[in-house]
Amino acid sequence: MQSSAQNHYIQEHGHSRSVWSKGSLLGGVSVAAGRGGDAASLRARARTESARSSDEGTAAEPPLVNRGQLFTPTLNEQRQERQQRRAEKIRFRQGLRRFAKRKSVQLCGSRVCSSSGVGVRVAETDSGRRAGFAGLSTCGNLWLCPVCSAKISARRAEELGTVLKNARTAGYDLALVTLTVRHTAEDSLREVWAAVSRGWHRVTSGKPWLTDKERFEIPGWVKAVEVTHSPRHGWHVHVHSVVAYRGSPGDATALGQRMFERWQSGLKATKGHKGFTALPGYGVDVQVADGRSLGNLGMYLSKLGADLGGLSREVTQGTHKVARSKNRTPFQIGRDLVASAEKHDRKIWDEWQEAAPGHRQMSWAKGFRERFGLDAEEVSDEQIAAEELGTDDDTVCVLPSPEWKKIKHRSWELLNIAENHGVDGLLRWLTRQGVGWEPAPLRERRQGAYGGSS
Numbered sequence: 208m209q210s211s212a213q214n215h216y217i218q219e220h221g222h223s224r225s226v227w228s229k230g231s232l233l234g235g236v237s238v239a240a241g242r243g244g245d246a247a248s249l250r251a252r253a254r255t256e257s258a259r260s261s262d263e264g265t266a267a268e269p270p271l272v273n274r275g276q277l278f279t280p281t282l283n284e285q286r287q288e289r290q291q292r293r294a295e296k297i298r299f300r301q302g303l304r305r306f307a308k309r310k311s312v313q314l315c316g317s318r319v320c321s322s323s324g325v326g327v328r329v330a331e332t333d334s335g336r337r338a339g340f341a342g343l344s345t346c347g348n349l350w351l352c353p354v355c356s357a358k359i360s361a362r363r364a365e366e367l368g369t370v371l372k373n374a375r376t377a378g379y380d381l382a383l384v385t386l387t388v389r390h391t392a393e394d395s396l397r398e399v400w401a402a403v404s405r406g407w408h409r410v411t412s413g414k415p416w417l418t419d420k421e422r423f424e425i426p427g428w429v430k431a432v433e434v435t436h437s438p439r440h441g442w443h444v445h446v447h448s449v450v451a452y453r454g455s456p457g458d459a460t461a462l463g464q465r466m467f468e469r470w471q472s473g474l475k476a477t478k479g480h481k482g483f484t485a486l487p488g489y490g491v492d493v494q495v496a497d498g499r500s501l502g503n504l505g506m507y508l509s510k511l512g513a514d515l516g517g518l519s520r521e522v523t524q525g526t527h528k529v530a531r532s533k534n535r536t537p538f539q540i541g542r543d544l545v546a547s548a549e550k551h552d553r554k555i556w557d558e559w560q561e562a563a564p565g566h567r568q569m570s571w572a573k574g575f576r577e578r579f580g581l582d583a584e585e586v587s588d589e590q591i592a593a594e595e596l597g598t599d600d601d602t603v604c605v606l607p608s609p610e611w612k613k614i615k616h617r618s619w620e621l622l623n624i625a626e627n628h629g630v631d632g633l634l635r636w637l638t639r640q641g642v643g644w645e646p647a648p649l650r651e652r653r654q655g656a657y658g659g660s661s
């Protein structure tokens with residue numbers, strides 16, 4: 208960050224301010240403090256954000272705007288899209304199974320863990336009729352499983368949104384601080400990640416941190432780890448954090464500087480740990496938006512939940528959209544591996560499945576979650592992944608284990624049929640496919656006779 212002074216450029220317009228710097232990996236810290244209320248600055252912001260997101264391949268959802276006209280998808284289109292995404296995720300999970308080393312990942316969404324079999328549930332929700340399974344084992348592995356990852360990430364994004372919105376409502380400013388490490392293709396993922404963990408620990412502990420907390424009135428932070436891999440530079444592990452504070456954009460820059468200094472010293476070698484460095488001016492990136500405007504919330508969400516936004520696109524966009532020579536996210540590597548089973552990708556994926564589990568993707572400063580609207584008790588990844596649609600009341604039929612095996616390789620089709628054609632349609636379809644089903648005990652009791660409603 209030493210180069211930041213030269214790189215700063217400051218624009219002022221409108222009434223609120225936003226500060227960001229470009230080039231988190233290559234550039235120094237250039238900070239633009241703009242006031243975000245007027246049209247010009249909004250356009251400028253949109254340009255900056257779209258430039259940034261296309262640079263990094265983590266663009267937000269494309270806007271639903273076509274030639275200046277607002278395009279609203281019909282419920283039918285929304286349903287189709289959702290079903291398509293679900294099918295892609297399930298197929299991706301199936302494709303990765305043969306490369307999975309962990310039993311739980313191999314069996315996710317496949318093994319029956321209820322003695323009666325797999326329940327098919329159909330529930331009417333605000334967003335239409337939804338179908339799901341009950342009694343299947345789930346892995347809850349955010350790093351390795353496309354289905355669990357999407358489910359967990361969606362919940363974490365919601366939680367993050369709640370806390371950040373409430374913190375802003377309470378008058379706090381938010382600084383997005385990204386910290387990176389210099390690394391080479393020779394460094395193992397385990398080594399780089401260990402350094403990142405040590406670095407972050409140093410950033411947020413000890414007396415200097417307590418001083419920062421007091422000086423900038425910091426009620427807490429949340430951080431997410433993002434990992435990518437490139438053939439030339441190897442594993443790139445970095446931290447996106449959002450720190451709530453009170454102060455000016457200049458204060459955020461000062462805070463970022465102080466965090467960066469501790470980050471650097473935390474990366475140094477210790478007994479049993481290889482040392483790393485972060486170049487001044489290259490290793491930190493600070494972006495700020497103030498507490499009154501929610502305009503940039505999406506930016507925080509997509510930065511912290513890099514895989515949140517990233518995953519859904521990777522899952523739907525298919526393979527080979529990213530050149531092999533480029534930086535790839537682990538799921539992009541997984542995609543390529545499923546498509547071509549290349550030895551080299553397999554090696555990278557194996558290193559990933561060895562090193563990633565056990566690390567948390569998102570973590571919170573003590574007390575930060577509950578102070579801004581979440582339960583003190585954090586629901587675990589495994590719990591989120593294991594949540595099933597509805598209740599036993601919504602189970603419309605049960606597939607005994609041998610019958611489930613006949614259909615599990617295309618389970619998404621079954622869910623689509625249930626959602627599109629209702630319970631009767633589903634039961635007829637199952638019979639036509641030669642899949643035996645048993646009536647759901649509760650439903651049978653409630654209705655007296657089977658069939659009828661859909």
Ligand SMILES: [Zn+2]
Pocket residue numbers: 312315316345346347348352353354355356592
């Ligand atoms: Zn899973």
